[in-house]
Amino acid sequence: MAGYGEWRCRVPLRVRFGETDAVGVANNAVYLSWFEVGRIEYLRSTGHDYAKVHAGGIDLVVVEASVRYLKPLRFDDEIDLHCWCSRLRRASVEFSYELWSRNVLCAAGSTLHACVDRSRMAPVRLPGWLVEILPADPPG
Amino acid sequence: MAGYGEWRCRVPLRVRFGETDAVGVANNAVYLSWFEVGRIEYLRSTGHDYAKVHAGGIDLVVVEASVRYLKPLRFDDEIDLHCWCSRLRRASVEFSYELWSRNVLCAAGSTLHACVDRSRMAPVRLPGWLVEILPADPPG
Amino acid sequence: MAGYGEWRCRVPLRVRFGETDAVGVANNAVYLSWFEVGRIEYLRSTGHDYAKVHAGGIDLVVVEASVRYLKPLRFDDEIDLHCWCSRLRRASVEFSYELWSRNVLCAAGSTLHACVDRSRMAPVRLPGWLVEILPADPPG
Amino acid sequence: MAGYGEWRCRVPLRVRFGETDAVGVANNAVYLSWFEVGRIEYLRSTGHDYAKVHAGGIDLVVVEASVRYLKPLRFDDEIDLHCWCSRLRRASVEFSYELWSRNVLCAAGSTLHACVDRSRMAPVRLPGWLVEILPADPPG
Numbered sequence: 026m027a028g029y030g031e032w033r034c035r036v037p038l039r040v041r042f043g044e045t046d047a048v049g050v051a052n053n054a055v056y057l058s059w060f061e062v063g064r065i066e067y068l069r070s071t072g073h074d075y076a077k078v079h080a081g082g083i084d085l086v087v088v089e090a091s092v093r094y095l096k097p098l099r100f101d102d103e104i105d106l107h108c109w110c111s112r113l114r115r116a117s118v119e120f121s122y123e124l125w126s127r128n129v130l131c132a133a134g135s136t137l138h139a140c141v142d143r144s145r146m147a148p149v150r151l152p153g154w155l156v157e158i159l160p161a162d163p164p165g
Numbered sequence: 166m167a168g169y170g171e172w173r174c175r176v177p178l179r180v181r182f183g184e185t186d187a188v189g190v191a192n193n194a195v196y197l198s199w200f201e202v203g204r205i206e207y208l209r210s211t212g213h214d215y216a217k218v219h220a221g222g223i224d225l226v227v228v229e230a231s232v233r234y235l236k237p238l239r240f241d242d243e244i245d246l247h248c249w250c251s252r253l254r255r256a257s258v259e260f261s262y263e264l265w266s267r268n269v270l271c272a273a274g275s276t277l278h279a280c281v282d283r284s285r286m287a288p289v290r291l292p293g294w295l296v297e298i299l300p301a302d303p304p305g
Numbered sequence: 306m307a308g309y310g311e312w313r314c315r316v317p318l319r320v321r322f323g324e325t326d327a328v329g330v331a332n333n334a335v336y337l338s339w340f341e342v343g344r345i346e347y348l349r350s351t352g353h354d355y356a357k358v359h360a361g362g363i364d365l366v367v368v369e370a371s372v373r374y375l376k377p378l379r380f381d382d383e384i385d386l387h388c389w390c391s392r393l394r395r396a397s398v399e400f401s402y403e404l405w406s407r408n409v410l411c412a413a414g415s416t417l418h419a420c421v422d423r424s425r426m427a428p429v430r431l432p433g434w435l436v437e438i439l440p441a442d443p444p445g
Numbered sequence: 446m447a448g449y450g451e452w453r454c455r456v457p458l459r460v461r462f463g464e465t466d467a468v469g470v471a472n473n474a475v476y477l478s479w480f481e482v483g484r485i486e487y488l489r490s491t492g493h494d495y496a497k498v499h500a501g502g503i504d505l506v507v508v509e510a511s512v513r514y515l516k517p518l519r520f521d522d523e524i525d526l527h528c529w530c531s532r533l534r535r536a537s538v539e540f541s542y543e544l545w546s547r548n549v550l551c552a553a554g555s556t557l558h559a560c561v562d563r564s565r566m567a568p569v570r571l572p573g574w575l576v577e578i579l580p581a582d583p584p585g
Contacts, residue, residue, distance in 0.1 A: 052341075
């Protein structure tokens with residue numbers, strides 16, 4: 026059975042000039058934008074892009090997010106963003122992220138998403154096809 | 166008849182830390198976000214907020230934007246943003262902007278907007294109620 | 306002795322159009338930008354702006370951030386951002402945040418900051434003047 | 446002698462979710478961020494990255510920017526950003542940009558940059574090495 030490592034999606038990014046702030050490093054808020062890029066690429070890597078999630082009448086609403094900033098990232102730094110599904114429940118899913126640069130772990134974090142019916146914005150079970158593409162044997 | 170000066174809307178802003186970049190000044194892209202804040206406040210100042218524009222089934226789509234950057238703005242600088250309607254045509258409207266800080270003109274610019282029917286995304290005439298609230302005697 | 310409630314700084318904000326995303330709500334990353342605005346206003350409210358922190362040769366580097374998203378915020382929603390110092394240690398300080406709109410708590414979160422010497426980027430004790438302006442009797 | 450076409454730098458981008466707004470398209474301010482990515486990649490493609498420009502004690506300050514929005518770009522749209530040097534003067538340089546998606550021109554624009562001495566923030570001549578890597582025979 027597939028383990029987590031096999032499902033880890035890797036996205037190359039580079040710190041944009043507009044993503045830095047006056048301290049000369051990537052602004053703390055930008056990391057959540059990068060995480061968002063990561064989970065969209067993660068879904069794409071499973072063969073199911075975000076448009077399909079939406080078309081199914083559901084949405085994965087962010088209900089929690091957290092970041093640990095370990096090493097500052099500067100303009101033009103190349104980043105290797107890792108994203109994987111770290112927890113799967115009836116009506117929610119958690120993605121985890123790591124930002125690596127020059128083989129150093131620079132940040133880590135996670136986002137928790139509730140599955141909602143878009144017409145009612147009410148929580149619903151994750152659809153079967155989504156459960157199927159996410160790791161089969163989550164630790165939690 | 167009302168002249169342009171009377172229609173000028175003024176919005177106080179302050180340069181946010183996340184709006185600066187590694188050079189230590191407000192990033193050039195942020196100015197267009199401020200202009201957007203300005204024209205929304207301009208509409209609100211006429212008693213017609215943007216929600217009303219939308220509810221009417223039309224949209225004012227940005228088709229052109231330009232900025233002249235005169236003096237750099239730094240973190241925490243207080244800005245006095247001026248916005249006014251500088252041109253009114255059958256199916257388009259132009260807004261102009263000035264950014265003042267400490268009584269110095271730091272930037273100026275304009276945006277041109279096409280009026281479109283949202284269902285067809287096709288150009289349409291500006292609705293009467295919108296023409297009415299915009300300056301009655303435009304120069305162009 | 307002053308309790309926490311007295312030290313809570315309140316900042317009025319309004320969701321900007323550019324802060325929304327295609328789902329029609331404020332994008333999850335924007336919340337960290339608002340938190341940043343909040344803690345800068347908090348410092349200002351104590352009579353010590355961020356420029357003073359910097360001038361003293363230190364910086365308060367973000368090392369952790371977390372957000373709980375409770376209710377979506379939409380374009381033009383008025384927000385009442387609360388920010389307060391929730392924990393004070395030898396070399397770090399935690400700020401907490403709440404975002405209220407129409408008397409409903411829409412989001413909450415916190416950021417943890419390490420005090421660093423800017424020339425060496427090494428952790429140092431919080432300077433006395435900063436400790437003095439922060440709540441005298443923290444719970445943690 | 447090399448013509449302009451040979452100097453055109455192409456950068457693949459994809460519209461990020463956080464770059465869209467509540468209308469469901471890429472927000473107008475984001476285009477200037479993309480232009481910035483484009484000119485940095487343009488410099489890199491000449492073998493001289495932006496760090497080198499800075500290390501030389503000069504900066505290319507944005508003094509004007511303009512965008513024409515031709516077709517809306519939506520979340521996840523793949524973009525082919527073109528950037529080239531369109532004008533070279535003693536103390537300034539203009540870059541031009543085109544955003545293509547699915548072989549349709551979706552936006553175009555330009556930015557004008559003054560060359561300044563960073564210590565004095567005063568206009569200076571473009572350094573020889575920079576003139577050399579920019580097109581030898583500009584039209585303007």
